[in-house]
Amino acid sequence: MRTTRLSLPLIALVGAALFACGGSDGDAGSDAAATPATAVDESSPTDDATTAATTAASTAASTAASTAVASYAGGKGGVVTIGGVAYTFSAEICLFQAPDLIASGPGQSDDGTTAWVDVNVSDGGDGFVTVGVGQTEAFSMAPDDQPGFAAESYLGDEQYLTYTFGNDGVTGSGEVIDRNYVALQASETAPMTFEASCG
Numbered sequence: 001m002r003t004t005r006l007s008l009p010l011i012a013l014v015g016a017a018l019f020a021c022g023g024s025d026g027d028a029g030s031d032a033a034a035t036p037a038t039a040v041d042e043s044s045p046t047d048d049a050t051t052a053a054t055t056a057a058s059t060a061a062s063t064a065a066s067t068a069v070a071s072y073a074g075g076k077g078g079v080v081t082i083g084g085v086a087y088t089f090s091a092e093i094c095l096f097q098a099p100d101l102i103a104s105g106p107g108q109s110d111d112g113t114t115a116w117v118d119v120n121v122s123d124g125g126d127g128f129v130t131v132g133v134g135q136t137e138a139f140s141m142a143p144d145d146q147p148g149f150a151a152e153s154y155l156g157d158e159q160y161l162t163y164t165f166g167n168d169g170v171t172g173s174g175e176v177i178d179r180n181y182v183a184l185q186a187s188e189t190a191p192m193t194f195e196a197s198c199g
Helices: 002-021 026-072
Strands: 077-082 085-090 093-097 100-108 114-122 127-133 148-153 161-165 169-178 190-197
Touching: 077 100, 077 114, 077 127, 085 114, 093 190, 100 190, 114 169, 127 161, 127 169, 148 161, 148 190
Parallel strands: none
Antiparallel strands: 077 085, 077 190, 085 100, 093 100, 100 114, 114 127, 127 148, 148 169, 161 169, 169 190
16 A cells, blocks of 8 residues: 555656647647546555455454453452462452463452452463452552462472362462562461352
């Protein structure tokens, strides 16, 4: 499309020059003047077709994404147990399309302590499970004086996190650290198990 737009003014200039050189020769002027019109007529359908195809592809992608979110967002949750303390959560965001699961939502421990739980795992070996004690909203962090538990696995490294997918969710286990060094010091970890599902 860009080449076509840039070439049309050049064609028009060449046509004008030929028309001027033709003097009073009406046939030469008519032939030269017709050249830009022919180029415009030929390029317009191509531009229109390209624009239509691009618009259709964009609309299809947007519709597919909206359908996926509408089908899988919200509902269910799970539980993450750390050092014998269970944090049960209800997912505000829950997307499960095997082999990937994302579940995020508010929860609380056995004694009623609030927390925010995130489970984000994929079959490719990358994933994480976090429990922000005292955290009350998504895309935030646990307060500095509360534990910020996290277990991560990248590129298939199963040292801190392993998991298995089922029909409607995932179960797993691992070792968590405390990013705030409240419940655990820098070199310490605690055992963790988790399960999460959507639907």
